[in-house]
Amino acid sequence: MWAKINFIRQGLFVPPFLPGKRLHSQILSHSNSLSHRHFHKHLADTEKNKMKYVLVTGGVVSGLGKGVTASSIGVVLKACGLRVTSIKIDPYLNTDAGTMSPFEHGEVFVLDDGGEVDLDLGNYERFLDVRLTRDNNITTGKIYQSVLEKERKGDYLGKTVQVVPHITDAIKDWIESVSAIPVDGKEGPADVCVIELGGTVGDIESMPFIEALRQLYFSTGPDNFCLIHVSLVPVLGVVGEQKTKPTQHSVRELRALGLTPHFLACRSAQPLLENTKQKLSQFCHVPAANILNIHDVPNIWHVPLLLRNQNAHEAILKQLALLCVARPPNLEEWTTRAETFDNLTNSVKIAMVGKYVGLTDSYLSVVKALLHASIACSLKPSIEWIAASDLEDESAESAPEAHTKAWETLRNSACVLVPGGFGDRGVKGMILAAKYARENKVPYLGICLGMQISVIEISRSIVGWKEANSTEFDEQTSNPVVIFMPEGSRTHMGNTMRLGSRRTLLQSSDCITAKLYHNPEYVDERHRHRYEVNPEVVGDLEKTGLKFVGKDESGQRMEILELPSHPFYVGVQFHPEYKSRPGKPSALFLGLILAATGQLEAYIKTHQNGSI
Ligand code: GLN
Numbered sequence: 001m002w003a004k005i006n007f008i009r010q011g012l013f014v015p016p017f018l019p020g021k022r023l024h025s026q027i028l029s030h031s032n033s034l035s036h037r038h039f040h041k042h043l044a045d046t047e048k049n050k051m052k053y054v055l056v057t058g059g060v061v062s063g064l065g066k067g068v069t070a071s072s073i074g075v076v077l078k079a080c081g082l083r084v085t086s087i088k089i090d091p092y093l094n095t096d097a098g099t100m101s102p103f104e105h106g107e108v109f110v111l112d113d114g115g116e117v118d119l120d121l122g123n124y125e126r127f128l129d130v131r132l133t134r135d136n137n138i139t140t141g142k143i144y145q146s147v148l149e150k151e152r153k154g155d156y157l158g159k160t161v162q163v164v165p166h167i168t169d170a171i172k173d174w175i176e177s178v179s180a181i182p183v184d185g186k187e188g189p190a191d192v193c194v195i196e197l198g199g200t201v202g203d204i205e206s207m208p209f210i211e212a213l214r215q216l217y218f219s220t221g222p223d224n225f226c227l228i229h230v231s232l233v234p235v236l237g238v239v240g241e242q243k244t245k246p247t248q249h250s251v252r253e254l255r256a257l258g259l260t261p262h263f264l265a266c267r268s269a270q271p272l273l274e275n276t277k278q279k280l281s282q283f284c285h286v287p288a289a290n291i292l293n294i295h296d297v298p299n300i301w302h303v304p305l306l307l308r309n310q311n312a313h314e315a316i317l318k319q320l321a322l323l324c325v326a327r328p329p330n331l332e333e334w335t336t337r338a339e340t341f342d343n344l345t346n347s348v349k350i351a352m353v354g355k356y357v358g359l360t361d362s363y364l365s366v367v368k369a370l371l372h373a374s375i376a377c378s379l380k381p382s383i384e385w386i387a388a389s390d391l392e393d394e395s396a397e398s399a400p401e402a403h404t405k406a407w408e409t410l411r412n413s414a415c416v417l418v419p420g421g422f423g424d425r426g427v428k429g430m431i432l433a434a435k436y437a438r439e440n441k442v443p444y445l446g447i448c449l450g451m452q453i454s455v456i457e458i459s460r461s462i463v464g465w466k467e468a469n470s471t472e473f474d475e476q477t478s479n480p481v482v483i484f485m486p487e488g489s490r491t492h493m494g495n496t497m498r499l500g501s502r503r504t505l506l507q508s509s510d511c512i513t514a515k516l517y518h519n520p521e522y523v524d525e526r527h528r529h530r531y532e533v534n535p536e537v538v539g540d541l542e543k544t545g546l547k548f549v550g551k552d553e554s555g556q557r558m559e560i561l562e563l564p565s566h567p568f569y570v571g572v573q574f575h576p577e578y579k580s581r582p583g584k585p586s587a588l589f590l591g592l593i594l595a596a597t598g599q600l601e602a603y604i605k606t607h608q609n610g611s612i
Contacts, residue, residue: 051179052192052320053225055213057261059201059250060232064267065303067120069230069294070196071127072303076313077192078128079304079329082322085183085190086124087175088117088137090198091205095141096134098497106361110526110578114500119364120196126368126581127304130183135174140205143170163208171212172219192320201229202253214258223321228292229254229261233268233276242268242276244283251284262319263290263312271295290315301338301582304331337582340375347380348596351413353433355426357385366419366447369580373589377597384409388418388426391433410436415443415568415596418450420528420575424473431457443568443595445588448529451561451571452482455533455541462544472531481541485532485557498527504550504559504574511549513560513570515604516587523550525574532573533558568595 054077056070067088074084094100097108098116109122115134125132147170151161179193197213199206217225231247251261264286266272272280272293281288292312294303307313308329317323350370356362360383367383374381389395390406406429410416416437418430430450434457437444446454452470459468459481467474470482486496505522506514517523533541535556538548550560550572563569570588580586594600 050220050224051176051189052322053175053179053216053220054192054194054316054320055217055225055227056194056196056230056265057201057210057227057254057259058197058199058230059254060246062200064230064232065294066196066198066230067123068127068300068303069228069265069267070194071120071123072300072307073228073312073316074124074128074192074194075304075334076307076329076331077194077316077326079308079331079334080313080317080326082192082326083182083184083186083190084128084192084194085130085179085181086121086128086132086136086194086196087178088120088124088196088198089206089209090118090137090139091203091209092139092198093141093144093205094139095145096137096139102356102362103359106359107364108528109365110499110528110575112501112526116499116528118198119361120198122365122368122578124194125578128184129581129584131185132183133178133181135178135181136183138171138174138178140208143167143174143208146170146174164211167208168212168215171209172216175212175216191322201250201257207257210254210257210259217259222319226263226316226319227259227261228263228265228316230265230267230294233266233272233280235269242270242273244276244279247280248283251286255285261286263292263315265292265294268293268295299338299341301334301341304334305338333583337375340378341380344375344378344380346378347382348374348377348415348593349382349384349413350592350596351384351386351410351416351433352419353386353388353391353410353416353426353430354419355388355421355423357387360385363419365575365577365580366417369577369586369589370417370593372580372582372585373593375582376585376590377593377599379593379597381593384413386410386429386433388429388433391429392426393428395429413442415445415592417592418444418446418453419577420448420450422449422472427453427473431460435461438563438566438569441567443592444566444570445568445592446571447575447577448527448573451573452531452533454561454569454571455481458541458544458546459537463540470531479537481534481537482531483534484530486530497530498532500526502527502574503553505553506560507547507549507551511547511562511564512568512591512600512604513549513562513572513588515608516591518587518607525572525576526578527574529573533561568592568600 054073056066058064058066074086078084096116097118106119108116109119110116111134112131113133117137121132121137147166180189182188197209231250233242233247235242264280277288277291280291292310294306308331313329317326370381386406386409390402395403416433430453434453456468459465465479467477468479468481469477471480471484487498501524503522503524509519545565547562547564548558549562552559559573561571576586576588580589594603
C-alpha cells in the first residue's frame with residue numbers, strides 16, 4: 001500500500017496505464033469570453049478583488065497525492081488564464097519543517113525567503129512556476145505562536161483566549177492576507193488561491209482549520225469558494241468491484257463538520273466505472289459531473305491533462321463564477337512533456353550517494369531536478385541509490401554483500417551526485433565516492449555537504465592534510481577545512497543556519513558553471529547550511545588546481561568549486577535543485593547529465609553566445 005499511495009508524490013510510475021479520454025477532446029468555448037487583457041480589470045471591477053478559494057481536503061488515507069492533485073488544479077486554472085497562488089496547511093505542531101527528519105517526513109523544501117517548508121510547496125512552485133513565501137505554509141505551531149504572542153502583549157484585552165474564535169480567526173486572517181501576496185512576479189493579488197489542507201479529514205489536529213475554513217466559506221460566499229475532496233476508491237481482490245464506502249464515510253465526516261464538497265477527486269488504480277460514479281454522486285450529494293477521477297497514470301504530468309479531459313476546469317470555473325472571464329485551457333507544453341517522457345527509451349545512470357536513501361522523498365527536489373535535466377537531454381533518469389555507509393571500508397567486513405554491490409553500482413554509473421545532508425553518518429563513504437569520481441574522471445556534482453566533502457577529500461588526498469575535516473564532524477581537527485561560519489552571532493546556536501536566496505558572484509566566465517548558466521555576473525540560489533569552506537585554506541586548496549569559481553559578495557564565502565583538469569567536477573554550497581522547473585532545468589543538473597552522456601562540450605559550444 002505504501003508504495004502505491006506514494007507514487008504520485010515520488011513521481012514513480014504505476015502500471016498499468018489505462019488512457020483516459022483523448023487529449024484535446026474537450027475545449028471550452030465561451031461566446032461571451034472577455035479578452036484576457038480585460039480580464040483582470042473586469043474581475044477587479046465586478047468582484048472588488050475578492051479572492052476565489054479552492055480548498056482541497058483529503059479523506060480515507062493520507063498520501064493520496066493530494067498535493068499533486070491540488071497543484072494540478074492550479075495548473076489547469078492557470079492554463080485558463082488565471083493567476084494562481086497556493087497555501088499549504090500542515091496541522092502538525094512544529095512551527096516549520098526545518099526541524100523535521102527527512103527520514104520521517106521527506107525533504108525540507110527551502111524558499112527564497114529562507115522558509116523551511118513542507119515538500120508539497122516544492123510541488124506548487126514546480127507546477128505553477130511561482131515563488132512562494134514562508135507564510136504560504138501554515139502550521140498549527142505558527143498559528144498558536146502568533147496567538148500566544150498577542151495574548152502576552154495583552155492584545156485580547158482581558159478576554160479568555162480560545163480555539164474558537166481566536167485560533168480560528170487567526171487562521172482566517174492568515175489565509176486572507178497570505179493569499180493576497182503576489183507569487184508570480186506580477187503585481188497585485190492572484191485571482192485564485194488553492195488551499196491544501198494536510199492530513200485526513202477527521203484528524204483531531206485539523207479540527208480548528210476545518211472550522212476556520214467553514215467560516216471562511218460562509219463569509220466569502222458560494223461564488224468564491226470551491227471545495228474539492230480527494231478520496232480513495234479501492235478495489236478489493238483481483239477482479240473486485242470499486243468500493244465507494246470509504247469515500248461515503250469521509251464525505252459524511254466532512255459534512256458533519258459543516259463542509260459539503262462541491263467536487264470529489266477520486267484516486268483509483270483504474271478509471272472509475274459509470275455506476276461507481278453514479279453511486280458516489282447519489283450517496284455523497286455531489287453531481288456526477290463534479291466527480292473527478294484521478295486514476296493511476298505513467299507520470300505526474302498527466303494529472304492536469306486528466307483533469308482537463310474531464311472538463312474539471314469548466315466545472316470549477318462555474319462554481320467560482322469565473323466561467324465568463326476565463327479562456328480555454330492551453331496545456332500544450334504539459335501534453336508534450338507528459339507524452340515525450342512516456343516515449344523515452346534511453347536512460348542515464350546517476351549514482352546518488354547519500355545518507356537517507358531508504359526514503360527517496362528525502363531528496364525529492366534533487367530527484368525532480370535530475371528528471372528535468374534528463375528529459376532536456378531526451379533521457380530517463382535512472383537513479384542508483386547508494387547508502388554512503390555501504391561504500392566504507394568497515395562495511396566490507398560487517399556487510400560484505402552490500403559493500404560489493406554499492407561499489408559495483410558506483411562503478412556502473414555514468415555520474416555521481418552527493419546531495420546535501422547533516423551529521424557524520426556516511427561521510428567516509430561520500431569521501432570515497434568523491435575520490436573515485438575525481439580520480440576516474442567521472443562527472444561529479446556535490447551539493448552543499450557534497451561540496452564540503454570534495455574539499456575534505458582534496459585536502460586529504462592532494463594537499464596531504466590527513467586530518468582534514470569539517471568541524472561539524474570533528475571539532476578538534478588539526479586541519480579544519482570546513483568551519484562554522486554564521487552570518488550572525490557565533491555565540492547563539494539557534495537561528496544560525498544560512499537560509500534562503502543568496503548571491504554568488506561568478507569569478508570568471510571561463511569555467512563550466514558560468515557557461516552553463518549562460519555567463520551571468522551572478523546567480524541567486526537557495527542555501528541551507530551552517531558550515532563553509534574555511535577562507536584560510538583557500539590559497540592552499542587552489543594550489544592543487546582546484547578553483548573557487550563562485551564566491552559571495554564579501555569574497556569570504558566559497559560558493560562554487562571546479563576542477564578544471566576534470567571533465568565535470570563541480571561542488572556548490574547552495575542547492576540548485578530548489579529552483580529547477582520542468583521545462584527549465586537547473587543549469588548544473590543539466591551540466592551533470594550532459595557530461596555523463598558526453599554531450600557537454602557540444603552543448604557549451606552551441607550555447608556560448610548566451611542563447612538558450
Ligand atoms: N551539514 C552541512 C552544513 O550545515 C551541509 C548542509 C547541507 O548539505 N544542506 O553546512
